[in-house]
Amino acid sequence: LVGAAFGAQAQNYPTKTITMVVPFAAGGPTDTVARLVAQSMGATLKQQIIVENVGGAGGTIGAARVAKSAPDGYTIFLHHIGQSTAPALYRKLSYNAIDSFEPIGLVTDVPMTLIARANFPAKDFKELLAYVKANKEKVTYANAGLGSASHLCGMLFQTAIGVDLTTVPYKGTGPAMNDMLGGQVDIMCDQTTNTTSQIKGGKVKVYGVTTKTRLASMPNVPTMNEAGLPGFEVAVWHGLYAPKGTPKPVVDQLSNALRVALKDPTVKQRFADLGTEPVADNRARPEALRAHLKSEIDRWGPIITKAGQYAD
Ligand code: MLT
Numbered sequence: 001l002v003g004a005a006f007g008a009q010a011q012n013y014p015t016k017t018i019t020m021v022v023p024f025a026a027g028g029p030t031d032t033v034a035r036l037v038a039q040s041m042g043a044t045l046k047q048q049i050i051v052e053n054v055g056g057a058g059g060t061i062g063a064a065r066v067a068k069s070a071p072d073g074y075t076i077f078l079h080h081i082g083q084s085t086a087p088a089l090y091r092k093l094s095y096n097a098i099d100s101f102e103p104i105g106l107v108t109d110v111p112m113t114l115i116a117r118a119n120f121p122a123k124d125f126k127e128l129l130a131y132v133k134a135n136k137e138k139v140t141y142a143n144a145g146l147g148s149a150s151h152l153c154g155m156l157f158q159t160a161i162g163v164d165l166t167t168v169p170y171k172g173t174g175p176a177m178n179d180m181l182g183g184q185v186d187i188m189c190d191q192t193t194n195t196t197s198q199i200k201g202g203k204v205k206v207y208g209v210t211t212k213t214r215l216a217s218m219p220n221v222p223t224m225n226e227a228g229l230p231g232f233e234v235a236v237w238h239g240l241y242a243p244k245g246t247p248k249p250v251v252d253q254l255s256n257a258l259r260v261a262l263k264d265p266t267v268k269q270r271f272a273d274l275g276t277e278p279v280a281d282n283r284a285r286p287e288a289l290r291a292h293l294k295s296e297i298d299r300w301g302p303i304i305t306k307a308g309q310y311a312d
Pocket residue numbers: 024025027028029030031082143144147148149150151171172173174190191
């Protein structure tokens with residue numbers, strides 16, 4: 001009987017507002033991607049999708065909340081690469097990064113930029129490297145907690161240059177950026193969805209972008225390869241999930257609405273302005289996200305274990 005009830009429910013889904021959980025504070029890059037996608041998906045599904053920011057612990061607080069939510073299609077989850085790094089970083093997760101969720105589809109791969117507060121005393125990466133090495137204890141590095149993309153990029157950066165910096169964790173790089181604009185924190189590696197406007201406005205210094213080739217949205221910004229850190233490439237992939245057990249017809253409807261959103265001219269233009277682009281249509285599907293998440297968990301596990309960073 002319950003199956004039938006669920007079946008009927010799935011039949012005329014959605015009949016009420018949907019919540020999209022973002023596991024970081026409002027105003028950051030993940031929030032920016034979520035709100036663009038939620039707006040368009042809501043139009044397709046003819047129901048409002050409201051974004052709920054559940055920050056903390058590098059995105060794992062939000063993930064745990066969704067893992068425990070009713071699998072009825074009214075709670076969905078937008079997260080990024082952090083979904084694949086958390087299993088190696090957190091030894092006591094209350095959920096399984098794969099089995100506690102139903103994948104809906106991949107969304108976008110966002111480049112990162114190495115930035116500093118506007119009056120940081122280094123005009124290019126060479127000077128940054130020299131200054132950081134000469135002032136190890138003084139330089140502060142902002143991130144959004146263990147497991148955030150800014151943490152991952154920072155870990156790779158500090159490993160690459162052989163310097164451990166003082167980390168200042170925030171509930172998202174939205175708040176971190178506010179502190180950087182106020183000169184309260186020195187450097188950060190953050191996604192172009194959060195840094196493009198500040199860089200173009202001259203409000204922060206930029207040392208490089210973590211892509212193979214320069215971005216059309218910021219052609220004057222060198223790649224980290226050009227700047228002096230060869231092979232420093234990081235792209236922050238984002239995925240959309242529902243709790244495990246969400247009925248397949250509902251997951252399919254959500255994947256369809258996601259694919260429509262990724263073709264929406266407004267979404268595509270905003271993504272382009274912010275240095276990114278939607279994934280190809282065939283990747284905005286459950287099986288593509290499931291495969292990518294599995295391969296990323298396998299890829300990052302050994303790297304993180306070698307870097308010796310984890311939380312008990
Ligand atoms: C991250 O560093 O993972 C994100 O920038 C966090 C956020 O979206 O605020």
